[in-house]
Amino acid sequence: MSYYTGRTMSSHGATWNRVPLNIGEVTLGEYLANTGRSLALAGKTHVIVDDRGIERMNLIARNSELAARFATGHFVELDRYDGHHEPGKESGYPAYLRAHGYDSARPWSDFVISVEDDRLQPHSGWKMRNVHWPARVAEQHSETAYMTDQAIRHIEHEGDTPWALHLSYVKPHWPYVAPRPYHNLYSLDQCLPLQRRHTELADAHPVLRAYREQEECANFAREEVSNKIRPVYQGLIQQIDDHLGRLFDTLEKLGRFDDTLIVFCADHGDFLGDHWLGEKELFYDTVQRVPMIVYDPSPRADGTRGTCEQRFMSNIDIVPTVLDALSLPGCNERIEGRSLLPLTRGEPVTDWREFVVSELDYSFRQARLTLGRQPGECRGWMVRNARWKYVHWLGYRPQLFDLASDPHEYADLGADREYEPIRQVMHRHLGEWMAESKTRVTLSDERVRETTNNHKSKGVFFGEW
C-alpha cells in the first residue's frame, strides 16, 4: 500500500496483508484515473475492499461500479493472480492451463506448484523438501511466462494510445517451485553465501527470538533447508530476468522506450536462512534492500543511464515519480515520498533524505502470541542512515547495527552502553520522521496559502481595538 499510495504504513494504516486500505486513502490507480490512459493490472496485488468503509458510504447498494473500482485499486484487471492459492475466476490461468493439456480441476496445485521426481511421481511444492525437482508445468506455461504473455499481448494491443500497466509477478516467492531448466540451473556455490553467525543467537532480541520459533524460521535455520531452496530461488530470479528480456524486446520493437517510464521493484526479499530466519519480515538488509530500477525515457536522463544511485530510495517515492513523469498534480498534502526524476535527470538536489525508515506490525504473526502481546503493541521502526541501522520496538530494547564495521549485521549493539549517543541520534531521526507525516490530507498546501490569515475577508474581525 505504500507503493500504491506514496505514503508510509503509519499514514495509510494498511499494516499487513489483508488489512484493507481505508477508503479515505487515494491510490495510484485513482490518481491516474481520468488522465486519458488505460489502466491495467496483470498479476498479483494486495488491494482488498474496505468493507466497513464501503458500507459507511452506502456504496454496495447504491454505487456498485465505484465499489468495484475500489476493489481493484481503480485498475482494470487483465488477469489478477496472487499465486498463493488455486486461482479462481479472477484469473484466466486455470483455463489456460487446461487448454494446454494440464487436465485437472486444480491445475495450479497439481501442476504449477507440484514437482515430479525421477520416477515421474508428483509431490507438493509446498513441502520445501521437494523443490529440487522440476515443476510439473512446462516453462512456457509457468506463472512467470504466462503473466509476461498477458503483458505483451496487452501492450501490443494498446499500440500508441497511452496506458499504464501494473505488471506484478509472483515469483520468485514460495512455493519455491521452478520449471525446467530453472530448477537446477544453479548450484549452491553460485548462490549468495548464508549470512548468519552462531553469535547472533546469544542474547538475541526478544522479537527475533520469537520469530525464530516460527515454523519457517525454524526450518530455514537448518542448512539442509537453505541449501535446497537457495539454488531454486536463484533459478527463479534467472527466469524472471529472461522473461523481462522478452518484455523489453516488445517495448523496443514498439518504440515504447521513447515514451514509457519503467519502474522495476520488489516488495520484499527472502531470508532463505540468513540470520537464522525465513520469510521476509524484520529489518535486515536481506529483506529490506529490494531492487529499484527506474528507466526514465526523457533525454534529460541520458546522463545517468546505467548508473547506480547511492542515495536512499523508498517505496513511497514511486507514486510521486509517476505523477511527476506525467506532469500530474503532486498532491503534496497527502503524498509523503519524493519524485525520483530529479535524480534520474542529474539535477542538483541538496535536501535529499539522509535516512530512510521502514515499519513492521507483527500483530498477525505467531510471534505476537509467543511474546504475549496485544494487537497494536507489536510495532517496530527501522531508521537507517549511511552508517547506522537503528530499530525502535514498542516494549523492547532497541537494536543497532554499525554497517561500516559490520555490513552483514551480525552484531546487535542495541544494548551496548557505549552506543547510547548513537541510538539517541537515530531515535531523534525517527521522531523527526513521525513529526513530518502528512495528516492534513483534505486540503492542499496551495489552499492553505490562499486562506492564511484571511479571516477579515470572511467578515471575522477578532482582536481589533
Next chain:
Amino acid sequence: MSYYTGRTMSSHGATWNRVPLNIGEVTLGEYLANTGRSLALAGKTHVIVDDRGIERMNLIARNSELAARFATGHFVELDRYDGHHEPGKESGYPAYLRAHGYDSARPWSDFVISVEDDRLQPHSGWKMRNVHWPARVAEQHSETAYMTDQAIRHIEHEGDTPWALHLSYVKPHWPYVAPRPYHNLYSLDQCLPLQRRHTELADAHPVLRAYREQEECANFAREEVSNKIRPVYQGLIQQIDDHLGRLFDTLEKLGRFDDTLIVFCADHGDFLGDHWLGEKELFYDTVQRVPMIVYDPSPRADGTRGTCEQRFMSNIDIVPTVLDALSLPGCNERIEGRSLLPLTRGEPVTDWREFVVSELDYSFRQARLTLGRQPGECRGWMVRNARWKYVHWLGYRPQLFDLASDPHEYADLGADREYEPIRQVMHRHLGEWMAESKTRVTLSDERVRETTNNHKSKGVFFGEW
C-alpha cells in the same frame, strides 16, 4: 474534531478550523446513528464537508442523503449557529430576533454583537474598545439564552425516548459582547489577575515572538485592552452558568438525571492578555486547561460525585466515554482516547496516562508568514506531565516549563543546558505517544486476534519442510 472522533489531531488530520475531516474518519454522530436514539445539534459545530472525499465517493450525484449527513456530522441540526458571522438559513435565530422586535436585515450585526452607549448610540462589538457597553439585544434574546431555549424545548419534546444532544454555546467568545446585566456585573478586581511578566519578552521563543506580532496579541498586550475585556468575559461566564442552571432544572424536572450522561467541556480558553497574547493558541495552561465536568448518572458513580479528578483528561476521551456509557462497541482500533467511566466510578485503574499531549498547526496564521515557513512545517506538540510542560516545535528550539516552581509558566527553560535531561525524557514521551497512534483503523483488534497465524486454514503452507 478530536472531541468528535476520539482521535488526536495527528490521526484525524483536521489541523485547523475549515480543514475538512477526511471522509475515512468516523465521528460521534456516526457512532451513535442507528443506536435507537435521536441525534440533535443546537449551536456551533466545526463540521464541514470533505468536498474532495465526497466527490471521490460520487456522493453528490448519487447519494445526496448520505452526503448531507456528512455535512452535519450525522446529527440533525435543530439550530446550527456559529456566532462568527451573520447567521444564515441554518439557524432560526435571525427570524426569532425579528419576531421579537429586532428590526433589521442583519439583526446579529445590528443588535446581538452591537452595543449601545450612554446616549443609546450603537457601536460594533467587533471593536474591543466598545465592549464595556451592553449589547443591544436583551438578555432573554441573547445567543446563550436562545440556544438554551432550543435545547430545553427539544429535551421536553423528546420526553422519555432516548436522545443525544450536542448543545454547543458560542459564548464566552469574541465578539466579547454581553447583554445587560452581564456586561458590567464584574469589576476588574473580581477577575483573575493578568498572568504575564516583562521577562517573558526577553529571548522569547521565535514562534511566540511571531504570534505576539499578530493584531489580537499586540492589542491584548496593552492593559487598556485586557482591563476592558476581562470583566465582560467574566460576565459571559456567569451568563452561561445561569442558563445551564435553567437547563439542569429542566433535566431534573423530567427525571433525566437518572439516565443522562452529561459532559460539559470547552474547546479552548482565551488568553485575554496572559503571556502578552490574545486568542487561544499555543500551549499555556490559560488556553489548554479547559473545563471538563462529567456527570455519570450511574449509582456506581455516587462515590465520586462532586470530587475533582487530578489525573489527565483529554478531549479524545469523550467519544469513548459516550460509547462506554451506552455499552456500544469501543472501536479500539480507531479510537485513541479512553473512557472516563472507570474514573467516575472509582474503579481501580493502574495504567492511566502519565502525560497528556496537545498539538498545534499554525499554517493558517500570520505567524507562518512572519516566520517564512511553508504549510506542513508549522507543527508543535506539547507534552505535559505532573511536573513538566515540554513543547517540541518543527524547526525551532523546544520550550520547557517547571510547573512546580513556576506554575504560571513565566520561565521558559527550553534553551537551558541544565534541563537537557528533562527535555530528553519529555521528548521520549512524545515519541511513545506518536508510536501508539492508531493506524490500522479498518480492522478490529478482535479480527486481528481471530486471524493471527491462520494462513494454513486458508490453504497457504509456506515454510513447511
